Amino acid sequence: MTMLPTHTEKKLGLVIDLDTCVGCHGCVTACKGWNTQNYGAPLSDMDAYGADPEGTFLNRVFNYEVAPADGGASQTVHFPKSCLHCEDAPCVTVCPTGASYKRVSDGIVLVNEDRCMGCGLCAWACPYGARELDYDAGIMKKCTLCVDRIYNENIPEVDRVPACVRTCPAGARHFGDLGDPDSDVSKLVAERGGMDLMPEQGTKPVNKYLPPRPKDTLDKQPPKALETVAVEAEGFLGWLDKALEKL
């Protein structure tokens, strides 16, 4: 049933550090790779070598420019976006077939591909654009938080985190239980002022974003312009200047 659980035993999710992310798209590639070869229908590409290629991705990295209100220098923020595994996930309750569900054991939002009819209503209900219908398979794809890695005892323990987290070269992505106030991710969120995306939508996202740290203020006041050294040329250059002026 597509009723949301009143309580989940864990709230597994990601903490994404917008200060540290360098925008390399490594997480995008790792996600596409893992989720094409493992759980569920592969993430297809359409017209991959043609004039108008497009494909299904579960994670995408945007770039935004933020101009401070006080007129200081603008900054670029790299912004990875994937499913936030919301506590009040609107994508789950709108599903007519029961394909969308939120797990009681760990709070992960998943799609049962054997029931999905590809109506797309869950993607309409998501404010974050986290669900993409796969044009080849005709079913809805979304971040699984790599359920097939995080509990997988056949891979080394160090790899039992989502592929995006494992691959991030900057250490900008963190994985853990955000329902446990003593977990590393919860402490990180408390320390750095982790925030929700579009809180006004009432979705209560589990994933948190750490805002960029305040920039130093050196370039707030632009350096003084250099003083003019010579106002008027004298001597030969002065004569040349006047002569050229008259031409």
Added chain:
Amino acid sequence: MHPAPSVIVFTSISGLGFGYFIWLGLGIPDLYGWEAFAAFFVAYAFSVGGLLASVFHLANKKNAIYSFSQWKTSWLSREGILSVLALLAFAVFAIGRIFFATALPVFGYLGAALALLTVFSTSMIYTQLKTVPRWNMPINPVLFLLYSVAGGALLSMQPKVAGVLIVLLTALQVAGWMMGDKRLAESGSTKGTATGLNTIGQVRLFESAHTSRNYILDEMVHMVGRKHAQKLRMISIVALGAVPAALLLLLPPNLIVTLVALASHVIGVFASRWLFFAEAEHVVGLYYNRD
């Protein structure tokens, strides 16, 4: 939102069909035999045709049967169940009237109530979405129901009733457009809240996450239609409201007048339903828009 023809046809035609059923269920007009057969044929063709059009919208049709299972939370599931129940109630009602000259009013009233609830569920599929502020307002279900009942009155050949309902519908539709124009701003969602970067300053898209199109852009960031929105609003007011209302209320009632009014009204409904989708802004566009 992407104005997919299948969904426009589905909501318009099935709304008309169920609207016709509502009147037939109430015994207006009171038909038997061949006349009843013709009326129910039209009502079934419109409602079932509309529902079939919606099935074309599905990317994985083989699982469509499961859509009857989630009535506890899903308006789409409720709509499916209610529509089947309404069509079954009317099957008994229609058989009684066509073959046995029997009225069976209980099935008529039951069917009319179920048809009304079906149209309400259709409207709630859209109205429930907080992500599309223009749809997420109480006037939308009222409009869907009025479209259905007014179109049904036209089909059931009641020129004066239809004329009055159409005047009311047109006024409310204009009010709906005006309210809808303010909804995105009222939702409070901005590029700043979408990225959480509003605490730092003004947010602008520097580079999108992908250079090609994708499902999200195809489905939810439709921009083309908005350019001609004002013109299309005028066209749909004239076609769905002004022309039929003038014909029905000012001219002496006859079949030709009613049919011309119906044709004009249906064209207007399609234009207005196209706008319903094309004008609807989804908040995910905040991540993509350049402004």
